[in-house]
Every structure is written in structure tokens, then in C-alpha cells.
Amino acid sequence: MRMEGPLGVSDLLLAIESSCDETAVAIIRGGTQIVSSVVSSQVDLHRAYGGVVPELASRAHLELIVPLIREALSEAGCTAHGTLINGEPGIRAIGATYGPGLIGPLLVGVAAAKALALAWDLPFIGVNHLEGHLYASLLEDPEMEFPVVVLLVSGGHTLLISMQAPGEYSILGSTVDDAAGEAFDKVARYLGYGYPGGPAIEDAAHTVLMPEIRFTPPMLHEGLNFSFSGLKTAAVQYVKANPTVASAQVAAAFQRAVIEVLVTKTVVAAELTDARGICIAGGVAANGALREAMIAEGARQGRKVFVPSRAMCTDNAAMVAAAAFFRLSVEGPSPISLGAVPNLAFPTK
Numbered sequence: 105m106r107m108e109g110p111l112g113v114s115d116l117l118l119a120i121e122s123s124c125d126e127t128a129v130a131i132i133r134g135g136t137q138i139v140s141s142v143v144s145s146q147v148d149l150h151r152a153y154g155g156v157v158p159e160l161a162s163r164a165h166l167e168l169i170v171p172l173i174r175e176a177l178s179e180a181g182c183t184a185h186g187t188l189i190n191g192e193p194g195i196r197a198i199g200a201t202y203g204p205g206l207i208g209p210l211l212v213g214v215a216a217a218k219a220l221a222l223a224w225d226l227p228f229i230g231v232n233h234l235e236g237h238l239y240a241s242l243l244e245d246p247e248m249e250f251p252v253v254v255l256l257v258s259g260g261h262t263l264l265i266s267m268q269a270p271g272e273y274s275i276l277g278s279t280v281d282d283a284a285g286e287a288f289d290k291v292a293r294y295l296g297y298g299y300p301g302g303p304a305i306e307d308a309a310h311t312v313l314m315p316e317i318r319f320t321p322p323m324l325h326e327g328l329n330f331s332f333s334g335l336k337t338a339a340v341q342y343v344k345a346n347p348t349v350a351s352a353q354v355a356a357a358f359q360r361a362v363i364e365v366l367v368t369k370t371v372v373a374a375e376l377t378d379a380r381g382i383c384i385a386g387g388v389a390a391n392g393a394l395r396e397a398m399i400a401e402g403a404r405q406g407r408k409v410f411v412p413s414r415a416m417c418t419d420n421a422a423m424v425a426a427a428a429f430f431r432l433s434v435e436g437p438s439p440i441s442l443g444a445v446p447n448l449a450f451p452t453k
Contacts, residue, residue: 122213123205199428203448277328
């Protein structure tokens with residue numbers, strides 16, 4: 105099944121995502137059409153510990169990866185050997201996230217992808233997980249016009265990226281301490297909402313009809329970098345000073361301050377770079393209040409805001425497959441010796 109030449113619009117690529125606590129496998133056609141996408145979340149496994157336990161995550165990935173590969177192949181009409189049921193060639197390349205993320209989970213996905221590539225004699229492509237998130241909007245809106253500013257906001261990262269075209273990126277701003285998602289988790293844990301913190305904070309904030317608290321949005325007009333550690337501390341200190349305050353009020357005030365900072369800096373970045381549009385990506389981009397605020401502010405600016413479905417915001421393999429498709433077309437396959445890189449930096453050009 106050795107592939108000759110670049111992939112075409114009808115070719116299939118299978119990709120694996122296992123950087124943290126989601127095991128995911130997807131098959132896409134032509135770089136933009138999702139043929140199958142399966143995700144198994146480990147949220148229930150880690151909830152009792154208040155966060156992801158790397159060893160437990162690695163073991164869960166080991167148990168899930170082969171069944172999910174089989175499920176993705178079946179949904180795509182492929183045999184266990186990667187060929188289409190009708191006998192046509194089928195899968196033409198294999199991609200996998202190789203960083204950043206947790207080393208154990210990453211190794212599971214990379215090893216599985218390499219095994220398939222070797223067994224089926226196909227090219228292997230290592231994908232930067234952060235770059236994968238940039239392709240979530242492109243999967244759902246292939247006609248996106250560049251340049252765009254992307255707010256990539258998750259549990260581990262908060263980045264403002266200028267995307268001139270696929271593969272052409274520059275970082276405009278980043279967090280100097282906690283990522284936004286990390287701050288959500290820490291505040292939720294302190295308020296007793298448990299894990300994962302982002303959805304819990306959003307649900308609690310949604311119940312507040314009359315806000316009574318306001319936290320100062322950090323670094324609101326100080327460049328394009330972010331800081332959320334002080335805001336987290338402010339929420340904790342407020343509760344200590346006002347022990348009878350309703351937790352939902354604190355959650356609402358915290359979420360409002362985070363969103364104000366994220367939206368304000370993103371639209372400023374769009375103005376500075378004369379971007380045609382704004383994209384949001386990453387797990388925190390599933391937050392309904394953030395989505396609504398960004399769409400509204402983009403409309404006031406006259407810029408289109410690309411908001412992926414919530415399924416495309418959280419970790420998935422479809423976005424990894426799209427990034428792999430692009431990387432294979434411009435760089436060729438990765439060496440089979442490529443290993444997992446837990447602290448892999450965002451690719452810039």
C-alpha cells in the first residue's frame with residue numbers, strides 16, 4: 105500500500121490524538137472532509153482526583169486505542185487492513201500527535217500510529233497538537249479567508265496567533281503564568297465544583313441573573329500577553345474575606361473577567377494585523393459565554409468570527425488529521441524515529 109506522491113482530494117488519512125485524557129481516532133478525505141471521528145473521554149476516570157493522573161491516563165489509552173482504531177475504520181467503510189471494503193486502496197497515510205502533552209499518553213498514540221504505518225507500509229506524520237487546533241475551524245469552514253487571528257485557549261495554553269495561511273504563523277501574545285483553562289480548574293476546585301472546572305464554572309455562572317461582584321480584568325490594556333494567576337488569587341481572597349458569598353457569584357465574576365480579557369486582546373490583535381477574521385480554538389473555546397462575546401465583538405468590528413463546533417474545540421483526531429494532511433503535502437513524511445516531545449513548542453514561521 106506504499107503511497108506514491110502527495111495526497112489528493114479523494115485520499116484518506118487516519119490520525120490519532122492522545123496528548124492528555126481523550127483517546128481519539130479520525131479518518132478524513134482530502135484534508136477537509138471528516139469521514140469518521142471517534143473520541144473516548146477519561147473525565148469520569150480522573151474526576152475523583154481533581155485532575156488528570158498521567159499514569160491512569162496512559163493505561164486508559166492503551167486499553168482504548170485499538171478498539172477505537174477499529175471503530176474509526178468501520179465507520180469509514182475500511183477493513184482492518186486499512187483498505188476500503190470495495191477493495192480500493194483506502195488509507196494512504198497515518199498521523200499522530202507527538203507533542204505537546206503528557207509523555208505517557210503521547211507515547212501510546214505515537215507508537216500505535218507508527219505500528220500502523222509500518223504494517224501498512226504508509227508514511228507517518230507527526231503533528232503538533234497546538235497546530236492541530238488551528239485546523240478545527242478550517243474543517244468546518246474550508247473557505248476561510250486569511251489572514252486570521254486565532255485565540256488558542258485551553259487548559260495548558262493561552263496564545264494569540266496570527267495565521268497568514270496554513271503553515272504560516274506568528275505568536276502575537278501568550279500567558280505569562282497560568283493558562284485560562286488552568287485558572288478555571290483551580291478556581292472551580294476552590295469553590296468545590298470539582299473537575300473539569302471550565303464547564304462547572306460556566307454552569308454556575310449561567311445561574312446568576314444579578315451579578316454582585318466584579319473582578320478587575322488583568323492586563324486588560326497592557327499589550328497582547330495574558331495573566332490569570334492574579335485573577336485566580338483575587339477570587340480565592342474574596343471568598344476568604346466574604347465566606348458567606350454565593351459560589352455562583354464568584355464563578356460568574358471570574359468568568360466575566362477572563363472573557364473580557366480574552367475578547368478585548370483578540371480584537372485588538374485583529375485590528376493591529378488587519379486580519380480578515382477571528383478564530384477561537386481549544387477546550388475553553390467551547391465556553392458559551394466566550395463564543396457569544398467573541399461573535400458579538402467581531403460583528404461590531406465588521407470581521408467574521410469562525411467558531412468551531414464544541415466537538416471540534418475539545419481534543420479530537422480530526423483536527424490532527426487535517427494538520428497531518430497539510431504537513432505531508434509541504435514537508436513530506438516524518439522520520440519513523442520521531443519520538444514524543446511533551447514540551448513541544450508552537451510552530452512559527
